[in-house]
Amino acid sequence: NKRLGIISALAEEQEGLIQAMQHPERHVHGMREYTVGSLWNVEAVAVLSRIGKxxxxxxxxxxxxxxxxxxxxxxxxxxxxxxxxxxxxxxxxESLVQHDMDAAPLFPRFEVPLTGLAHLPSDLAMSSRLAGAASTFLEGENGATLHRGLIGSGDQFINDGMRLAALKSALPGLLAVEMEGAAVAQVCFELGIPFAVIRTISDNANETAATDFMAFVKTVASRYAFGIIENYCRN
Ligand code: ADE
Known part of the structure; x- marks a missing residue:
């Protein structure tokens, strides 16, 4: 039987989903609240991870x-x-990298030691279904575009144009930076669990990132998450 885990770092990124769950059952463990139930007939467990890898x-x-x-x-x-x-x-x-992983000279920069991988691939079938759900949702948001590619995760909120430029030159094709995706990718790779990561852009990882981020998560993040996941589950 299939059961979908839905993770967000912050409550604002998942608002509405927990309220939309049918027959919710809450379990508190390890400073997290896991809500087990169903979303549009998909068996699901929603949880806030908190921040970082x-x-x-x-x-x-x-x-x-x-x-x-x-x-x-x-x-x-x-x-x-x-x-x-x-x-x-x-x-x-499409894939994720832990941009703060660096065990050189023992392993190449970015490679997760003993996995042989720097770029951890997400599940193509899930990501494609998610892309379909996101495209449909974005038709109603004028001018917003869907991108697929490399996401970098690290235990740093990037709010510095120089730091971002250095990361971009070390990681060709990098589209976005956040603080959790590549950690989930490693766990899922090691446990053999298919996963996908979807992120709405809240800021430009530059000097105004913190204020842009704060304004955006409050106003837009949950609406996007709800709309896209609803489409995903209904498909
Ligand atoms: N999540 C949202 N914006 C971010 C940033 N600039 N750096 C890291 N994680 C983020």
Whole structure:
């Protein structure tokens, strides 16, 4: 039986979904609240991971091992790392990199030691279904564009144009930066669980990122997450 785990870092990124759940059952464990129920007839478990790679990894592992999820969807906001990716656009990860991983000279920069991988691929079938759901949703948002490609995750809120430029030159094709996706990707890779990551762009990871982020998560993030996941579940 399939069971979808839905993770966001912050409440604003998932608002409405928990209220939309049928027959919700709440379980508190390890400083997280897991809500088990169904969303548009899809069996689901929704949880807030809190912020950062460790928080996200712990949440993903527990979703699988304790709550029996068979698939994981991460939804939230991100900073843009590409001039063509604008605030209000949506990015779906084709692969994810832990941009602060660096065990050189033992392993190449960015490679997750002993996995042989720097770029952790997301599940193509889930990502394509999600892209369909996002495209349909974005038809109602004038001018917002969907992108698919590389997302970078690290335990840093990027609010510095120089830092972002350095990351972009080290990681060709980087579309967005956030703080959890590649940690979920590693856990799912290691446990053999298909996953996808979708991020709405809240800021440009530059000097105004913090204020842009704060304004955006409050006003837009939850509406996007709700609309896209509704389409995803109904498909
Ligand atoms: N999430 C949203 N914006 C971000 C940024 N600029 N850096 C890291 N994570 C983010």
């Amino acid at each position: 460790v928080a996200a990894a712990m949440t993903a592992a527990l979703l699988v091992e304790r709550f029996g999820v068979t698939h994981i969807l991460f939804t939230g906001v991100a900073g843009s790392a590409d001039a063509n990716v604008r605030v209000g656009d949506v990015v779906i990860a």
